[in-house]
Amino acid sequence: MAAPKPGGDKVTRNIVIGMVVFVVGVGVAFSMVSSKSSSTGVIPAAVSKSEGYGIVFNGDLKDKPVVDLWEDFQCPVCGQFEALNGAYMQQLITEKRAKVVFHILSFIGPESILAANAGACAADENQFLKFHSYLYATQSKTENSGLWSTQGLITAGAATSLTSDTFNRCVTGTKYAAWVNNVAADGAAKNINSTPTVFVNGKEIDRNTQYFDAAAFKKAVEG
Amino acid sequence: MKRFAPWLGLAVRLFLGGVLGYAGYLKAFNPSKAKMAVRAYEALPVPMANLLGILLPWCEIGLGIVLILGVAVRYASFISAALMLLFVIAIAQAALRGLSIDCGCFGGGGQVAPGKTKYLLEIARDTGLIALSLYLFRYPTTRFALEKEGF
Numbered sequence: 001m002a003a004p005k006p007g008g009d010k011v012t013r014n015i016v017i018g019m020v021v022f023v024v025g026v027g028v029a030f031s032m033v034s035s036k037s038s039s040t041g042v043i044p045a046a047v048s049k050s051e052g053y054g055i056v057f058n059g060d061l062k063d064k065p066v067v068d069l070w071e072d073f074q075c076p077v078c079g080q081f082e083a084l085n086g087a088y089m090q091q092l093i094t095e096k097r098a099k100v101v102f103h104i105l106s107f108i109g110p111e112s113i114l115a116a117n118a119g120a121c122a123a124d125e126n127q128f129l130k131f132h133s134y135l136y137a138t139q140s141k142t143e144n145s146g147l148w149s150t151q152g153l154i155t156a157g158a159a160t161s162l163t164s165d166t167f168n169r170c171v172t173g174t175k176y177a178a179w180v181n182n183v184a185a186d187g188a189a190k191n192i193n194s195t196p197t198v199f200v201n202g203k204e205i206d207r208n209t210q211y212f213d214a215a216a217f218k219k220a221v222e223g
Numbered sequence: 224m225k226r227f228a229p230w231l232g233l234a235v236r237l238f239l240g241g242v243l244g245y246a247g248y249l250k251a252f253n254p255s256k257a258k259m260a261v262r263a264y265e266a267l268p269v270p271m272a273n274l275l276g277i278l279l280p281w282c283e284i285g286l287g288i289v290l291i292l293g294v295a296v297r298y299a300s301f302i303s304a305a306l307m308l309l310f311v312i313a314i315a316q317a318a319l320r321g322l323s324i325d326c327g328c329f330g331g332g333g334q335v336a337p338g339k340t341k342y343l344l345e346i347a348r349d350t351g352l353i354a355l356s357l358y359l360f361r362y363p364t365t366r367f368a369l370e371k372e373g374f
Binding site: 208 | 259284285295337
């Protein structure tokens with residue numbers, strides 16, 4: 001075998017490593033920028049920045065429990081939680097018995113992002129709760145199955161009487177993409193590692209005993 | 224054996240590089256999930272865990288590319304072994320502390336229901352990858368590498 005040119009391989013090595021470092025650097029920068037919170041993005045009217053960009057109900061209530069729910073529309077366990085406690089949560093809101101903040105996360109993938117955006121569009125039309133229940137009731141068994149494409153979400157909107165052009169444009173144009181990102185960034189900063197995660201008055205309730213027992217959940221919220 | 228070893232080395236290099244690159248690729252484009260996976264180990268302060276969630280996938284991709292191309296194989300395989308050892312330690316501490324998490328090695332991650340953990344499998348897999356990395360560290364000269372000598 002011919003002896004390699006002296007230094008020849010070192011040049012290859014440096015070029016390749018240089019290129020790889022560049023790719024890694026660009027990738028990291030891309031990930032950082034894409035998951036960074038934006039202070040200029042549009043946010044839905046029902047959203048409060050000081051509540052971690054959550055969708056707030058009964059924001060003006062005083063001396064009542066505060067429930068923070070962190071969820072992802074594609075998460076099956078969130079669907080179970082909604083099936084068990086959703087009606088009660090709606091009562092808390094309509095009967096003004098608690099302040100409720102919905103934090104819509106989007107870590108399960110592209111359709112979670114589209115669904116979260118559509119949820120905000122529904123909030124703009126004061127139909128968030130209805131749309132929220134409908135999405136969970138019709139949730140796909142597999143993640144990113146194509147059910148919640150923008151078209152699929154417009155169809156879901158139509159099923160909950162959301163038929164306005166504003167809603168449809170909001171869904172198609174992912175008007176609240178920046179907001180979806182902001183909620184995710186806030187969840188990351190607050191160490192939310194699972195969905196659903198429920199806080200009552202700022203403290204996480206017990207996942208093993210208080211989430212999936214309707215009576216225990218009521219007790220955790222209202223004592 | 225002398226004729227055969229570089230071919231075995233090639234297979235190990237491509238496999239290890241492929242696993243690393245693929246694992247990185249699965250995580251790199253969902254930073255929210257990758258950050259959550261690191262946070263769930265409850266081993267680092269939250270801001271550091273979030274940063275690591277962004278860095279790790281891309282570093283795995285970089286390491287994978289270097290191994291597949293066959294450049295600086297001895298260094299790359301050493302880093303790979305060290306990284307896998309770190310993963311084993313992280314998973315083992317989670318298991319010992321009674322956390323219920325998915326390792327998030329190939330995407331996924333975060334808390335899972337108690338009883339749904341796969342710590343032994345995850346540790347066994349990473350230990351296997353450590354063995355392959357150490358083999359390349361010991362025999363870094365392989366076929367079809369950009370650099371003829373892997374040192």
